[in-house]
């Protein structure tokens with residue numbers, strides 16, 4: 001359906017848990033994390049109910065995220081149930097990839113269309129450092145397994161000065177040797193992200209252009225979503241830049257978000273939206289719930305304000321929202 005600015009909102013991102021098997025330095029604090037009680041997490045049938053209603057309002061693409069979505073029990077069945085809804089065309093997952101290989105066959109059988117794997121370094125010691133103990137080999141194994149099984153794969157990479165900024169061309173090389181898109185995501189000043197220095201899209205493009213020629217692919221992509229895509233001369237996969245900070249992509253935004261405790265978020269930045277869990281647990285009817293969701297989609301804010309200080313920004317952290 002169209003929102004009040006005429007944007008076609010057809011994409012719902014669902015965080016299915018705030019738990020994670022890693023502790024990436026820019027996402028989660030090392031200690032003192034207060035995970036929400038299990039009873040506050042939306043149950044899988046509650047998620048399914050919300051997806052069904054949003055799909056009747058024009059949502060056709062679903063992304064499952066977290067925390068780490070693959071630590072949530074029953075995730076494969078949820079994906080299968082969502083994919084079998086008549087208006088849902090595409091179900092994707094964003095994962096750190098640690099547990100992906102062991103679930104991949106069932107996920108493909110359940111109808112998973114695409115996978116985005118978050119991977120910020122190709123060096124084992126740096127990976128362990130950034131993720132506070134993660135094992136790079138499991139992720140590479142998952143990545144290869146996904147490609148070998150014909151799944152469409154994107155790598156999401158956050159480049160931070162002093163950590164992985166010397167690996168930019170190694171990620172570019174992945175797109176030259178594999179049918180994999182690599183997307184460089186600008187670090188957002190949310191929670192722990194405030195403690196690190198991001199490399200901007202322009203800086204990345206300058207570094208890559210010194211070594212390879214970059215050609216835009218935007219004329220051949222449908223330009224939905226926040227990334228702008230390029231290729232090098234030898235590129236099989238594409239190089240995407242997600243520049244939330246330096247270039248707002250709000251005018252093309254097509255998404256809403258559901259947090260793991262059931263808050264329907266209209267925008268990544270703003271705290272506006274509705275606590276759907278309370279409504280569901282107080283016996284709201286499908287027709288009433290659909291009206292609430294419709295109102296929230298229609299009233300989606302025009303743009304984020306990450307670059308301003310204001311009182312309406314969300315205090316939720318990235319692992320609670322799902323990215």
Ligand code: SAM
Nearest residue numbers: 027066067068094095096118187188193318323
């Ligand atoms: N655990 C899964 C994963 O890592 O792919 C899914 C959830 S994670 C919150 C989703 C994405 O958010 C990851 O690609 C991660 O790099 C990104 N992310 C986390 N904190 C961020 C920040 N402050 N700025 C930009 N991206 C961030």
Ligand code: SF4
Nearest residue numbers: 020024027067096319
């Ligand atoms: Fe976990 Fe993903 Fe956050 Fe890393 S980025 S701590 S894998 S939720």
